[in-house]
Amino acid sequence: MNLPALVLQLLLLLLLAPLVSGVIKNWKAKLQNRRGPRPWQVYFDLAKFLRKDMVISEHASWVFSFAPYVVFLTALLTGLMVPMVHTPAPLSLYGGVLAVVGLLALGRFFLALGGLDPASAFGGMGSSREMTLSAIAEPALMLAIFTVAITAKSTDLSQIALSTQSATGKLLNPAHVLAFAAMFVVLLAETGRIPVDNPATHLELTMIHEAMLLEYSGRHLAFMEWGASIKQLVLMTLFLNVFFPVGLAGPGAGAGALGLSLLAFLAKLLALSAAVVVVETTNAKLRLFRAPDLLSAAFVLATLALLSTFLFH
Amino acid sequence: MNPSAATEISSQAITLMATLMLLVQLLMTAQRMLLTSIRLFAIQSLLLAGIAALVAYHHNASHVYVVAGLTLIGKVIFLPWLLNRLVHRIQIHQEIEPLLNAPTSMLICGGLTLLGYVLARPFTSMERLGNNTLGIALTLLLTGFFLMINRRKALTQVLALLTVENGVMLAAVALTSYGMPLVVELGIFFDVLVAVMVLGILVYRIRESFASMDTSKLNQLKG
Numbered sequence: 060m061n062l063p064a065l066v067l068q069l070l071l072l073l074l075l076a077p078l079v080s081g082v083i084k085n086w087k088a089k090l091q092n093r094r095g096p097r098p099w100q101v102y103f104d105l106a107k108f109l110r111k112d113m114v115i116s117e118h119a120s121w122v123f124s125f126a127p128y129v130v131f132l133t134a135l136l137t138g139l140m141v142p143m144v145h146t147p148a149p150l151s152l153y154g155g156v157l158a159v160v161g162l163l164a165l166g167r168f169f170l171a172l173g174g175l176d177p178a179s180a181f182g183g184m185g186s187s188r189e190m191t192l193s194a195i196a197e198p199a200l201m202l203a204i205f206t207v208a209i210t211a212k213s214t215d216l217s218q219i220a221l222s223t224q225s226a227t228g229k230l231l232n233p234a235h236v237l238a239f240a241a242m243f244v245v246l247l248a249e250t251g252r253i254p255v256d257n258p259a260t261h262l263e264l265t266m267i268h269e270a271m272l273l274e275y276s277g278r279h280l281a282f283m284e285w286g287a288s289i290k291q292l293v294l295m296t297l298f299l300n301v302f303f304p305v306g307l308a309g310p311g312a313g314a315g316a317l318g319l320s321l322l323a324f325l326a327k328l329l330a331l332s333a334a335v336v337v338v339e340t341t342n343a344k345l346r347l348f349r350a351p352d353l354l355s356a357a358f359v360l361a362t363l364a365l366l367s368t369f370l371f372h
Numbered sequence: 373m374n375p376s377a378a379t380e381i382s383s384q385a386i387t388l389m390a391t392l393m394l395l396v397q398l399l400m401t402a403q404r405m406l407l408t409s410i411r412l413f414a415i416q417s418l419l420l421a422g423i424a425a426l427v428a429y430h431h432n433a434s435h436v437y438v439v440a441g442l443t444l445i446g447k448v449i450f451l452p453w454l455l456n457r458l459v460h461r462i463q464i465h466q467e468i469e470p471l472l473n474a475p476t477s478m479l480i481c482g483g484l485t486l487l488g489y490v491l492a493r494p495f496t497s498m499e500r501l502g503n504n505t506l507g508i509a510l511t512l513l514l515t516g517f518f519l520m521i522n523r524r525k526a527l528t529q530v531l532a533l534l535t536v537e538n539g540v541m542l543a544a545v546a547l548t549s550y551g552m553p554l555v556v557e558l559g560i561f562f563d564v565l566v567a568v569m570v571l572g573i574l575v576y577r578i579r580e581s582f583a584s585m586d587t588s589k590l591n592q593l594k595g
Contacts, residue, residue, distance in 0.1 A: 237391065240395055355478055
């Protein structure tokens with residue numbers, strides 16, 4: 060394992076994730092003719108949460124205090140398995156697609172438990188909603204990644220990125236287009252973006268992710284929020300580097316190539332954030348009972364993508 | 373660029389655009405807002421015009437350019453405009469609950485896509501430009517029919533008919549490698565144009581006399 064690469068990616072994950080959330084928030088405000096918080100405001104929020112005292116319900120068990128760390132660490136570990144600025148990813152020897160999806164599911168499981176544990180009405184509601192939606196979003200995510208994995212003949216994400224990269228000059232093939240569309244919907248759902256969940260509201264009738272965090276405060280809240288933004292960055296990276304690994308530095312690249320790769324990655328990340336901002340601004344939030352429609356559409360698209368890898372040959 | 377590389381690239385571009393057409397069709401199945409459905413149809417027709425233009429460029433078939441141009445003018449600009457005006461005139465913007473709900477109809481469309489691919493399989497071994505598009509054309513045909521059966525508003529049924537027509541055009545362009553004879557294309561094109569205009573008037577009349585666009589009400593006696 061390559062230690063500098065590990066440290067670089069760890070730093071990127073920890074420091075870039077809040078900035079991405081901040082940039083999306085800022086751009087969204089700009090697009091809606093508001094001034095909006097500065098992009099780096101999220102750092103100050105996190106620092107403040109870390110300094111504050113925690114209020115923990117007397118009915119809460121150890122699960123409540125344990126959950127934020129699990130959420131944070133699973134997001135971080137997943138991030139180290141996804142190639143970000145160079146292949147192979149630092150922890151790629153320890154797991155591929157399945158490990159990534161599994162770790163994300165573990166984090167989500169503890170997030171839902173943390174919502175349920177203090178026995179507040181909203182927390183339970185949020186957990187139940189999260190589980191309902193992720194029951195459809197998760198298979199769609201897996202099928203979409205499997206589509207690419209079958210083309211690359213490997214479930215190792217670095218291998219997948221390399222094989223997509225070696226196919227440059229070719230356009231996306233039909234299977235990839237369908238998987239791409241499915242994955243974008245899943246990305247919106249998993250990061251709690253607008254057609255499915257609204258990240259900017261604490262309105263009890265509509266919230267999903269926020270409802271589970273209601274009882275958290277202080278350091279726990281900081282880890283929850285930080286973990287959520289890291290998870291968002293990881294999913295965006297997964298999306299970008301699986302479908303568009305343009306500029307991704309190969310194994311044994313020098314410092315110059317790494318810098319170039321980093322720049323390409325940041326550019327792609329900003330473009331994807333812009334797309335998310337546009338979708339969030341131009342769409343209204345779906346009624347909760349309509350959200351499964353959207354996600355099952357993503358599921359069908361991913362299934363078709365998987366089928367057409369076998370049929371188009 | 374050598375000719376085989378050019379063929380490779382345009383073949384891929386055609387398959388890509390055809391897949392996008394399929395994607396738009398699937399979105400239309402899940403969509404209930406009439407104006408958005410019309411917009412989706414316009415996008416689908418734009419992709420079809422793009423495919424026709426690519427085929428025309430590749431085979432130096434100047435009459436396919438005419439087809440592309442007609443598609444662009446007729447189906448991307450004129451028909452959506454006409455239908456938009458109709459929607460504004462009858463003041464109904466949303467489709468009522470279709471017979472089958474969105475997830476079920478998506479699943480059925482998935483099955484139909486599979487059927488389309490399987491049916492097209494024996495033909496796709498032929499070495500032609502964008503040969504994979506036949507499966508998609510068949511799928512557009514099948515899902516178009518399904519959309520027509522599943523929806524109750526006359527306007528959406530008209531849209532479904534138009535997507536079926538898009539499927540036929542795609543098959544014509546993809547399968548015959550330089551399109552059908554111009555006369556046939558023109559015939560189909562004006563047929564559809566006139567059909568939609570007539571249907572538009574019909575939709576308006578249905579709305580006037582039944583105070584609804586729900587075609588399932590047409591089998592009731594009017595006293």
